[in-house]
Amino acid sequence: MIDRGAFGRFAEPARLVLAALREGPSQGVSLLDAVRAADGPVGPGTLYAAIARLEQLGLIEGRAGTDGRTAYRLTNHSAGTSAAPGGAC
Amino acid sequence: MRALVRLYPRRWRDRYESEILALLDERPMSIADGIDLVRGALDAHLHPQVPGRARTAQPLTHRIPGLVALTAGLLWTWNLAYLALRADLAGDWGSLAGIAFVLMLLSLPGDYMAAGHGRRVAIGLGVIAACFVGIAAIPALPIKVVLAAIGYPLIFGGMLGLAAVRAGIGSRGRWRLIGLAIALPVMIGIPVAIGVTATSPSIRLLYALIIPYGLAWLLIGLRMAIRGAPTIIDPPAGIVEPEVQPA
Numbered sequence: 001m002i003d004r005g006a007f008g009r010f011a012e013p014a015r016l017v018l019a020a021l022r023e024g025p026s027q028g029v030s031l032l033d034a035v036r037a038a039d040g041p042v043g044p045g046t047l048y049a050a051i052a053r054l055e056q057l058g059l060i061e062g063r064a065g066t067d068g069r070t071a072y073r074l075t076n077h078s079a080g081t082s083a084a085p086g087g088a089c
Numbered sequence: 090m091r092a093l094v095r096l097y098p099r100r101w102r103d104r105y106e107s108e109i110l111a112l113l114d115e116r117p118m119s120i121a122d123g124i125d126l127v128r129g130a131l132d133a134h135l136h137p138q139v140p141g142r143a144r145t146a147q148p149l150t151h152r153i154p155g156l157v158a159l160t161a162g163l164l165w166t167w168n169l170a171y172l173a174l175r176a177d178l179a180g181d182w183g184s185l186a187g188i189a190f191v192l193m194l195l196s197l198p199g200d201y202m203a204a205g206h207g208r209r210v211a212i213g214l215g216v217i218a219a220c221f222v223g224i225a226a227i228p229a230l231p232i233k234v235v236l237a238a239i240g241y242p243l244i245f246g247g248m249l250g251l252a253a254v255r256a257g258i259g260s261r262g263r264w265r266l267i268g269l270a271i272a273l274p275v276m277i278g279i280p281v282a283i284g285v286t287a288t289s290p291s292i293r294l295l296y297a298l299i300i301p302y303g304l305a306w307l308l309i310g311l312r313m314a315i316r317g318a319p320t321i322i323d324p325p326a327g328i329v330e331p332e333v334q335p336a
Contacts, residue, residue, distance in 0.1 A: 028112045043122040044112055045129020048105055052133070070108055 013042055013050040018074070021060060025073040090118050096130035098316075099257075134315050148317075154196045155314030158252060161192035162310050165303030173296040193306060197251050199318055214247045246271040249305055256312040270305035274298035 007014050013035055020026055020034035028047070035042045051072065054060045058077045062070040090113055094106055168185035246267050253263040278298045281291050 028108045029115050032112060032116065041119075041121060043125025043129070044109055044118070045122075045125040045127070045132075048109055049129050049132050052101070052105070069111065 007050070007053055010046060010050040010053060012039060013046050014054055017047070017050055017054060017072075018059065021072060021074045025063075025071040027065075027069055027071050031072065090123055090126070093123055093126040093130070096127060097133050099259075101133045151317035151319055152314050154199065154255065154318040155310050155312070155316075157192050157310070158196040158306055158313055159310030161189040161196065162303045162306030162308075164189035164192070165306060166300055167303075169296050169300045169303060173293045173300070189303070189306075193248055193252070196310070196313070196318075197248065197255065199255050214244075214251065217243050217247060242271055242275050245302060249302070249309070252306065252309045252313070255318050256309045257316055258309070258312070266305050266308075270301045274301060 016035045016038050017031055019038070020031055026034070028051070031051070032042070032044065032047050035047060051060070051062075055062065058075055060072050061075050062072050065071045091110060094102065094109055094113075097106070164185045168189065249267055249270060250263055253266055258266065275298075278295055281294050281298075
């Protein structure tokens with residue numbers, strides 16, 4: 001479960017990032033597109049605030065790909081985290 | 090838009106700057122996105138969330154030097170703006186600005202002075218101040234000329250530089266700050282100051298030229314208050330909180 005206390009106003013973008021990553025590893029641009037498609041005009045500041053919190057909690061991890069760009073993926077810790085609409089927080 | 094990323098803390102930029110710059114290159118950004126970046130930068134300062142690092146909680150006493158510097162900047166800016174705008178120029182110079190100067194001095198001592206570089210800077214500033222006082226004590230020299238030509242750039246620039254060190258501003262940022270708040274106003278002010286008398290309207294311009302110095306302290310004070318600045322009596326390191334465990 002995503003703890004709203006830890007995420008504040010970034011809880012919803014964080015939930016959408018988790019949902020997008022369930023489809024597979026993604027880079028920041030793809031995540032921004034996915035979050036915007038689901039939640040409207042989310043900015044880069046909000047997206048990376050959510051990503052930083054998810055990484056801090058160990059729910060996702062970023063790894064540099066062969067093109068030198070970071071792709072994010074879910075960790076084992078995020079297995080029990082609900083990313084279904086309405087299921088977070 | 091890319092310049093807004095520089096508002097983020099250095100540790101955050103070390104981790105995410107290249108990614109977010111690549112994102113800005115690939116997606117057209119609106120003004121709302123710019124505002125979102127500014128909000129994100131503020132959040133990153135208030136709630137550091139860089140993975141792999143222990144979060145450092147600053148005790149309240151670490152905020153005090155920043156708040157003192159912030160107050161000094163406010164007093165200085167307000168006083169100089171008042172002097173630059175008011176009709177009657179007689180007698181008020183040095184009232185609030187003097188208090189601001191003392192507050193600026195009080196905000197400077199920190200644990201960094203115990204280290205080699207900080208100690209050398211502090212000693213150097215003291216030597217410069219002693220030289221300035223010695224030169225100013227020579228009766229044949231007009232004190233105002235000495236103050237304007239030597240004292241202001243060196244003493245006030247030195248204080249600003251020390252405060253910038255204390256606020257964690259990098260070398261390039263420090264020189265830019267000193268250039269904008271000290272060097273540029275002095276270069277403009279010297280021609281104005283030549284032949285200026287206490288009743289000349291040009292004195293208002295001189296007062297106005299010193300306003301950026303107060304604004305620079307406002308900026309530094311805000312940064313020090315947010316980041317925390319250990320004082321001499323505090324332990325040099327903050328309280329390290331344990332890593333947050335995964336849910």
